[in-house]
Amino acid sequence: MKSTVQSSPQERILQAALGLLETGGVEAVSTRAVSAAADVQPPTIYRHFGDMQGLLNAVATAGFAAYLDAKGTRATYSDPVQQLRDGWNLHLEFGLTHPHLYTLMYAAATRSGTQGPAALEGFAILRTLLQRVAEAGRLAVSVERAAAMIHGAAMGLTLSLLSAPVRDAALSDLMLEAVLNAILTPEPSQSRAQPETSVVRSQAAAHAVSLAALLPELQVPFSAAERSLLAEWLDRLM
Template identity: 40%
Template sequence: MIAAAADLIAASPGEEFSLRAVCDAVGVKMPTLYHFFGSKQGLIDAVIEHGFDLYLGEKASMESSGDPIQDIRAGWDAHVAFGLTNPGFYTLMYGNVRPGYSPAAQSRPSEILRGLTARAADQGRLIVPSEQAAAHILVSNIGVTLRQLILAAPDPALSQAVREGAISAITGKGMRADNPLTTAIERAAAQPDVLGKAETQLLIEWLDRLGRDNEKLQ
């Protein structure tokens, strides 16, 4: 029934779907659906959970760069790509707003993002608390994805511009020229192909270690 509802949602993103159509698709009666899900909202919640399973399955297949800021960039792009490829799921996952309510499954990708911002904070690369940084990235990411879905037109340039603006807002990129170590870390992280992934990560670790030692001396 979850798969049938998902198929109906995917076929008509943003539109209501019929419980009877779901039952007909799998050859069961309405009481069977209510027995398993309790209500239409119960079925919708199960479909949302399924959507997050698909989304997180794709994220799990992504290889970490070893750098939290770069991983935030990659996660942003994966988020947008999932939304554009799966508008039916995405509008249920993030577009159906009820004041005071958020699907429990939303916490799963949020935890991943908070882990990345916590690592960035540990490296001294944020100018805001890590929780605030995660919230800033998430709401910006959702907004730019929904904007493209509403317009039914992918806009990579807009997504990149908003992404870099959000990252600048949490890292202070462009405002920290007085800290050459931070500047070097950001430049290395933004161009991992210059030195290579492993070498870039090692350089970042060394620079971060130097920065921590300098803080102890001050």
């Protein structure tokens, strides 16, 4: 006798809302439509998710996590800079292939001034990766500034491409190189072709960023005031 595993009402609601979002946008995710698609009564939605905004937040988080898992992005590359490049392309691909889900994650946040859980998770992934880039000595600005620059550029570009009547296929690569040139130190082969003062300044900034990134993990007998002073000195070198 074959047994079938029935999904829970909460899972059915999530999947129903995600399907409605992907095909019709946020406006299609109504209480009536979700309850009909999930075969539940409307109060069940509110019992599990509080309100419709809670449901939308859960949908965005579940959809984003499913996409990351499908792409196998949980692995860590030996070269964090290459992983950063691939992460940029993944961000663009996600937005262009799932426009309604992406808009729910990012465009709604720009209107309300608050970031949803899925957008915060995406930013945390980016910051963790940039921490590795800093520890490798390849970051020329602080982790926070690099994360803000990449996040702003990737989000702005994706939303712009989604609304563009004609998409410029070369725009993504051009913007990525511009941002990376602004936040990364040159490759060793490129450093030899630069003026010595420029190389020294770049190397000093990279070492400062790297030490600042590692400082919270270092077991050194510094007082809180000494750590604060060291952080200020490092910040001046970045």
